[in-house]
Amino acid sequence: MIADGPPANRPPHIVLELLSVLLSRSLKSVALGCAVLLAGCDRESGGSAQPQASSAAPLKAGAIDRSRKGSQMPDFQFKDPAGKVLNLASLKGKPVLINLWATWCAPCVAELPQLNQLAADNPRIKVLTVNQDMDKLEKVAPFLAQKGGKNLEPWLNPDNSLAFQFEAGTLPTTVYYDAEGREVWRVLGERTWTGEDTKALLAEAKP
Secondary structure, eight states: OOOOGGGSSHHHHHHHHHHHHHHTSSSHHHHHIIIIIIIIIOOTTOOOOOOOOOOEEEOTHHHHHHHTTTOBBBOOOOOHHHHEEEGEEEEGTOOEEEEOOOOOOHHHHHHHHHHHHHHHHOTSSSSEEEEOOOOOGGGGGHHHTTTTOOOOOOEEEOOHHHHHHHHSSSSSSEEEEEETEEEEEESSSSSOOHHHHHHHHTTTTTO
8 A cells, every 4th residue: 555645744844854855956856755755655643545646547556567677776875874885786696676665654664574574585685675764863773673674774865865766756665676787677655575476576587
């Protein structure tokens, strides 16, 4: 599912920080950033989901999107809470599953235990969970561990620049790359990451 909520329900600090980050970006980036944080995902408060208006027929939440298949993985880097830097380009040689999430995003949090198990069951695949929170970053690592992510690393992207790079209009967003760094598929919204269908999807990227 994708949990949507009206802009009036956005926490004030999220709105203020979003504005400070996006004012320096192009109009296209502004529109995209607003889509990520204002239309994409509700807080973990359990508020009712509201559909996002669109003039085009969107993919069903959790559906596999292959429209960007073959696109190259971006040359991008981010850090963990200790300051360790990870460069995506260094991961070529094995399939990579990148999941964008936030602590305030209920569908994101629901996926974490399944992604944790996926990482444990598939050592040939690098599973990256990249947090999109913009403040209180010191809480991300303990939150991830508490929610069943002991096999996942707490990578941080507080300016949401990777979401911009992916043109991700919602959270969670998950993108899968093969060992050559070429996109295989992506998923917008929550998906169940267990079962035979997931095994088949992961097998699309040969080691």
